[in-house]
């Protein structure tokens with residue numbers, strides 16, 4: 001039981017007296033968010049029934065987690081297998097090689113990089129640091145809420161700023177929310193769940209101005225889907241010494257969601273703030289580090305993934321148009337669009353037809369988010385969608 005659940009259950013005890021132990025007591029059904037929190041926790045294993053609710057059986061189209069459907073590159077797989085034989089040793093060498101490649105490409109120093117098993121542990125470290133730092137943090141809404149919602153659980157104020165009418169992160173409105181107590185501003189770019197990107201020059205000048213008042217954390221989990229990612233990243237600001245954090249993951253374009261490699265780049269001061277709350281590179285396995293080292297910026301593989309994502313995305317756009325639906329043009333490997341059905345029912349109807357999706361409710365509308373899959377998965381979605389739309 002985590003702190004929040006304990007508080008909730010002890011609150012229920014106080015409110016309901018001992019009657020909660022009577023024969024009629026029915027435990028509250030967990031929300032999907034709570035089940036996900038449990039399954040990613042190191043302490044709790046979820047029940048079969050809960051597992052079925054977040055991982056429906058017999059999925060023919062897994063379009064729910066923004067994964068790369070094509071798998072890691074052949075070179076990554078070979079490197080992984082090759083490194084297995086040395087897995088009895090701590091993999092200092094492999095980790096160092098990976099780190100040096102990233103630093104060399106970004107023109108940064110060792111003190112600027114913190115690697116981890118995916119970027120989630122970085123976000124968790126940020127939650128622990130900023131959750132305890134007091135003041136407030138500013139973020140978009142809806143955006144990737146992993147770190148902000150954990151910060152809120154610490155009792156620290158989170159200023160949720162609605163997106164623009166184009167469903168982009170509203171930099172102007174966010175800047176207006178920054179005050180002398182703001183410790184951090186989180187910008188997810190491209191934004192999850194809307195897959196929109198803000199203009200890079202606007203974001204760059206936003207970062208330069210706002211970072212004088214608070215740390216700007218730019219989550220670039222999906223930036224690799226951009227052909228010209230190096231001109232769109234905020235990495236360059238770190239070299240210039242701005243108070244900016246950039247987080248990256250191998251989970252998306254590189255197809256490492258299950259392998260777990262990620263990193264953050266920032267000033268020495270920010271790296272030192274996060275470091276105490278994560279095991280850093282030592283949580284990455286040797287084979288995963290070796291695989292990441294060979295696939296990092298692997299040009300043919302990146303080109304292939306981007307092209308196939310565009311191909312499947314065009315198919316999805318055509319399906320939505322044919323069924324008379326609007327969608328938000330996507331800068332990543334997922335697409336969000338408004339639906340005319342209750343979100344829970346829509347998700348269940350899709351599951352029944354073997355299609356895993358995610359839903360949201362914001363801006364007085366119900367939304368479906370589709371992660372881009374292989375072509376046959378997009379065809380399965382199209383068939384199911386035609387039946388229920």
Ligand SMILES: Cc1ncc(COP(=O)(O)O)c(C=O)c1O
Nearest residue numbers: 118119120144192221249251262
């Ligand atoms: C915006 C964003 N940041 C970070 C993550 C965390 O990914 P991982 O821990 O697999 O690196 C995700 C995962 O979906 C994401 O969408």
